[in-house]
Amino acid sequence: MDFLRPATWEEALAAKAEHPSAVPIAGGTDVMVEINFDHRRPEYLLDLTRIGDLQTWDTVPGGDAVRLGASVPYTRIMENLRGELPGLALAAHTVASPQIRNRGGVGGNLGTASPAGDAHPALLAAGAEVEAESVRGTRLIPIDDFYTGVKRNALAPDELIRAVRVQKADGPQQFSKVGTRNAMVIAVCAFGLALHPETRTVRTGIGSAAPTPIRARTAEEFLNAALEGGGFWDNGKIITPSVAKRFAELSAAACNPIDDVRGTADYRRHAVGVMARRTLMWTWEAYRATGRDAHRKGEVA
């Protein structure tokens, strides 16, 4: 095994181009478990922790997205990005423990692309693009196209994740996760929901209930039509129970879960429905309380 220690991003890209089989290591909270348990013996480890650029974030030109460096640890996201990325900050707070959150980040979560990764539902709901780079150039992969199979993603062998560009919240967002305790729990299933008052849409993300993280598209389409048809975005009325119920049913129906040690498929479908209804109610209440006025002012200005 070789330990590659690029000092700059350019060196990292060059190393990955030269050794496409090299395994990047950021926080190591997935990679080191595999090495410690002999599940993986990579020829090359490519350490990304010397590259300062990956640890910072800024705003994408134009201003409507945060460009989050691949290795910004969850702790920093929770502490510093709660306002702009509330769904991701909530998800970050549910990851493992302080020790793990001090090391692990979204780049590693995307690299592993586990259906149980907590960043995924939040990214799907907020809207995001993965900034993948190689010596050949940069491309932006829409988050909806990023997850290609169980623990598979759309990265080419010579590519690294430079950042993920996450839409700044334009309305309330929520994240909900089912597990046996609060800390140190891999999701039995998880649900992210974001209201987007500017486009009058709702987006969702489901974790651990299908081979990949997914959106509940039919549920979104139904809800978008129901909210538009009923004038809800303007009148800010309480969402009718029948609408919330149908949204929950369609969210559950979007799942394609399995039975495993953490839960049965039936339980997962049920829990996703419950979380869909709850996150809708929580975000809608927040929108009624504050978001609607703010948005109206935004429209006038």
Next chain:
Amino acid sequence: MRVRFTVNGRPQEADDVWEGESLLYVLRERLGLPGSKNACEQGECGSCTVRLDGVPVCSCLVAAGQAEGREVVTVEGLGEGGELAPVQQAFIDAGAVQCGFCTPGLLVAADDMLQRNPNPTDEDIREALSGNLCRCTGYEKIMDAVRLAAARQSEGV
């Protein structure tokens, strides 16, 4: 490969380190610092907690090469000049140690929290220690110990 970093304020060097080796292994097996414990090697138990550049991490999940040039503080570095750190004394006084296997990791995590947050609520303590498992005490004495350390620390000021 050779790895050089600072441990508890002293420059250290380890040779013939395997590239996939963890920082925990280097500390225990190569540098003779067995305070950090090895229980799970998968980040679940926190008994290997050290500070890496000031931040508590599971040393079992840090590749040795990632520690190159960094500063590590282990449980051996908490006290000064042969004296126990206040949090260590509080663990003894509160009876928070039974078999002691979880203690080093808990001490590093608790010490870090008390530096950042001198007046923690019970909620803060539980959150800060949520990555550290103890199979013996049932945690109540550990809570007592951290409350005691916090109280002594604020009296001292």
